[in-house]
Amino acid sequence: INLGQASYSIIHDSHPTGGVGNYFSKPFNYGKTRGYAGFYGQSYTQSNPFGFTAGTGSSLTTKTCGVAPTSCSRSRYRTFSGVCNNLHNPGWGMAAGSYSRLLSPKYGDGIHSPTLSVTGQELPNARLISLNVFGERDIPDPKFTLLNMQWGQIMTHDMSLQFGGSQAFKHATACCSEQGDLLEQGDLHDTCYPIIIPPNDPVHNNFNRQLCMNFVRTLTDQDVRCPNVQFGAPSEQLTEVTSFMDLSLVYSNSEQMNAQLRAFTGGRMITEQRHGREWPPQNPNASTVCTMSSPTEVCYLAGDARVNQNPGLTSLQIMLLTEHNLIADNLASINPHWDDERIFQETRRILIAEYQHISYYEWLPIFLGQKNMRNNGLIYETTPGSYVNDYDAGIDPRVINSFATAAFRYFHTQIEGRLDLLSEHRARTASLRLSDWLNRPVVVEAEFDNLCRGMVTQPEEDTDDNYDTEIKHFLFRLDGTFGQDLKAIDIQRNRDHGLASYNDFREFCGLKRASTFEDFMDLIQPQHVERLRAHYTSPEDVDLTVGGSLEAHVAGALAGPTFLCILTEQFFRTRVGDRFFYENGNIDNAFTREQLQSIRTQTAARFVCDNTNIQYIQPRAFERIHLGNELLPCASLPRIDFSLWKEDVTPAFDTHNAFIYTK
Numbered sequence: 001i002n003l004g005q006a007s008y009s010i011i012h013d014s015h016p017t018g019g020v021g022n023y024f025s026k027p028f029n030y031g032k033t034r035g036y037a038g039f040y041g042q043s044y045t046q047s048n049p050f051g052f053t054a055g056t057g058s059s060l061t062t063k064t065c066g067v068a069p070t071s072c073s074r075s076r077y078r079t080f081s082g083v084c085n086n087l088h089n090p091g092w093g094m095a096a097g098s099y100s101r102l103l104s105p106k107y108g109d110g111i112h113s114p115t116l117s118v119t120g121q122e123l124p125n126a127r128l129i130s131l132n133v134f135g136e137r138d139i140p141d142p143k144f145t146l147l148n149m150q151w152g153q154i155m156t157h158d159m160s161l162q163f164g165g166s167q168a169f170k171h172a173t174a175c176c177s178e179q180g181d182l183l184e185q186g187d188l189h190d191t192c193y194p195i196i197i198p199p200n201d202p203v204h205n206n207f208n209r210q211l212c213m214n215f216v217r218t219l220t221d222q223d224v225r226c227p228n229v230q231f232g233a234p235s236e237q238l239t240e241v242t243s244f245m246d247l248s249l250v251y252s253n254s255e256q257m258n259a260q261l262r263a264f265t266g267g268r269m270i271t272e273q274r275h276g277r278e279w280p281p282q283n284p285n286a287s288t289v290c291t292m293s294s295p296t297e298v299c300y301l302a303g304d305a306r307v308n309q310n311p312g313l314t315s316l317q318i319m320l321l322t323e324h325n326l327i328a329d330n331l332a333s334i335n336p337h338w339d340d341e342r343i344f345q346e347t348r349r350i351l352i353a354e355y356q357h358i359s360y361y362e363w364l365p366i367f368l369g370q371k372n373m374r375n376n377g378l379i380y381e382t383t384p385g386s387y388v389n390d391y392d393a394g395i396d397p398r399v400i401n402s403f404a405t406a407a408f409r410y411f412h413t414q415i416e417g418r419l420d421l422l423s424e425h426r427a428r429t430a431s432l433r434l435s436d437w438l439n440r441p442v443v444v445e446a447e448f449d450n451l452c453r454g455m456v457t458q459p460e461e462d463t464d465d466n467y468d469t470e471i472k473h474f475l476f477r478l479d480g481t482f483g484q485d486l487k488a489i490d491i492q493r494n495r496d497h498g499l500a501s502y503n504d505f506r507e508f509c510g511l512k513r514a515s516t517f518e519d520f521m522d523l524i525q526p527q528h529v530e531r532l533r534a535h536y537t538s539p540e541d542v543d544l545t546v547g548g549s550l551e552a553h554v555a556g557a558l559a560g561p562t563f564l565c566i567l568t569e570q571f572f573r574t575r576v577g578d579r580f581f582y583e584n585g586n587i588d589n590a591f592t593r594e595q596l597q598s599i600r601t602q603t604a605a606r607f608v609c610d611n612t613n614i615q616y617i618q619p620r621a622f623e624r625i626h627l628g629n630e631l632l633p634c635a636s637l638p639r640i641d642f643s644l645w646k647e648d649v650t651p652a653f654d655t656h657n658a659f660i661y662t663k
């Protein structure tokens with residue numbers, strides 16, 4: 001490959017003085033005003049989202065609702081589809097089930113059509129809001145690395161994939177012509193909701209034409225005619241993946257798909273050996289899922305269909321895959337009597353634990369704040385080897401629509417459009433332009449270690465109201481000059497899913513409901529409020545994904561109070577509603593105290609070290625290298641001690657005497 005062609009340099013703007021975070025005189029104490037704490041475990045008004053039987057030949061799609069069994073047997077291991085994690089509600093969190101909601105939807109027609117203004121008119125154009133309300137300044141984050149952003153996308157892909165409508169691939173349904181012109185009304189598919197390019201768009205030449213960006217609506221329980229959906233009830237979007245943090249992106253969401261990924265020997269996953277290391281297998285549908293300049297280019301197959309989407313994501317997926325095989329080889333050598341299935345399942349359990357640990361104790365505190373997480377029971381100060389027995393079968397672990405469709409997407413602001421390739425001495429050898437390498441993983445194989453060093457060294461973009469030009473004007477441009485706009489897509493998706501308004505969520509989160517635009521100034525800078533006023537007719541119309549992305553951050557967190565409320569709620573449910581959560585000592589095959597303690601020593605840094613040829617890394621890999629976080633030899637970082645899984649080690653843990661955390 002010709003990297004020269006792809007190199008790209010950006011001149012960084014200087015950091016603005018007095019950023020959004022400094023706007024408040026009084027810091028907002030999120031923990032104290034948690035007005036929404038009362039609803040855990042309550043049931044929601046929506047119609048039965050589970051227990052679907054297969055859909056009935058919808059004309060829209062071949063996709064069908066997930067089928068949850070009516071009863072479950074107690075398995076030692078998670079199912080691939082997520083069913084039976086909750087023994088009373090077997091469908092909770094399963095793949096092909098629905099999202100949950102914190103607030104009832106606000107569809108235009110009350111049931112299914114995209115949200116409208118309170119005046120009954122269309123909401124302001126999504127691309128216009130993206131252009132005029134949000135910036136595109138390139139401000140490197142002073143503290144965090146690109147790994148911080150990239151790990152978040154891994155968690156996203158584990159937790160959510162909107163059914164049928166994602167813009168992450170070239171969509172089979174076209175709402176705009178090849179040249180980008182809006183199709184005639186009669187030619188538009190039912191699921192089309194194209195983003196119209198406004199007049200005077202700075203990059204798309206709209207002269208004498210009605211241009212658009214493709215946008216296909218997410219399929220709902222009504223679209224695929226799930227049984228038990230009540231006539232006239234509001235539509236609920238479906239998700240393709242399990243809600244649990246169970247590494248479904250590695251192992252897939254069904255047994256059949258998993259069988260295509262497993263080697264069925266030594267507990268291993270299928271890999272292909274090239275250039276002295278293991279790579280994921282080739283995707284049999286390479287030409288449809290990847291952008292390839294030759295038919296022999298690599299295009300990977302993994303548990304998640306988005307694996308090839310961008311080089312950083314693909315690199316982390318590869319690391320998760322090789323970490324699986326590394327653990328499997330360790331277990332196989334210490335337990336030669338274990339068969340393939342046993343090694344595979346125990347390995348899967350350890351890898352998920354390792355990843356849940358890094359996500360909850362190393363990554364999430366950066367985003368949600370350590371104190372906030374402690375106050376709300378998302379993490380605990382544990383004594384060595386102690387369990388946290390906070391599993392609650394009454395908590396619905398499903399992913400919340402406003403989490404996946406608005407709050408978690410805020411971190412698209414952290415995406416960097418230039419990826420540096422670095423030597424072991426952290427010298428830059430070249431840079432990649434992100435939009436040259438979307439759905440095109442060939443570069444990952446050619447530059448794996450250099451890319452990974454870039455990811456753990458380069459700063460991510462500041463978490464603010466700016467979105468990198470590579471995703472704002474060039475997303476999925478393929479060979480074209482310009483492409484799509486991820487912020488505009490996020491706004492359009494917010495309306496597609498009929499999310500309740502920003503103002504509704506403020507109230508829900510215990511904040512003051514605004515009656516005028518000025519009332520937003522408690523959390524949003526005046527110049528941003530003015531831009532909202534210039535575009536929206538009423539404060540009631542402001543989209544959640546827009547208002548939430550403009551709020552000043554809560555001290556110690558990377559989001560404002562409204563998004564923080566949704567994020568905190570989600571990660572509480574994801575933990576407490578997961579029967580197999582790694583710290584839980586009350587399940588049939590809980591880790592022993594020693595095993596749990598060893599898992600708790602694992603860090604993102606060591607994980608990266610063990611799955612790349614990187615020799616030196618800073619111990620806190622989500623943070624940039626600085627005094628106190630200098631490069632150290634990989635071997636000096638703690639590593640999980642797999643000998644603790646040797647079967648003749650009797651568990652020393654006594655449930656009755658141990659210090660147990662309970663809710």
Ligand code: HEM
Binds near residue numbers: 412
């Ligand atoms: C280079 C990095 C990334 C790219 C190119 C990217 C691109 C995309 C695209 C194209 C979609 C589908 C939009 C739609 O059709 O509605 C999407 C969805 C999403 N993204 Fe990202 N993203 C990136 C990183 C991230 C990060 C860092 C996070 C959070 C930490 C994130 C969170 C989400 C979420 C929650 C969704 C919705 C997923 C679903 O429910 O289907 N993304 N992203």
Ligand SMILES: [Ca+2]
Binds near residue numbers: 249
């Ligand atoms: Ca999952």
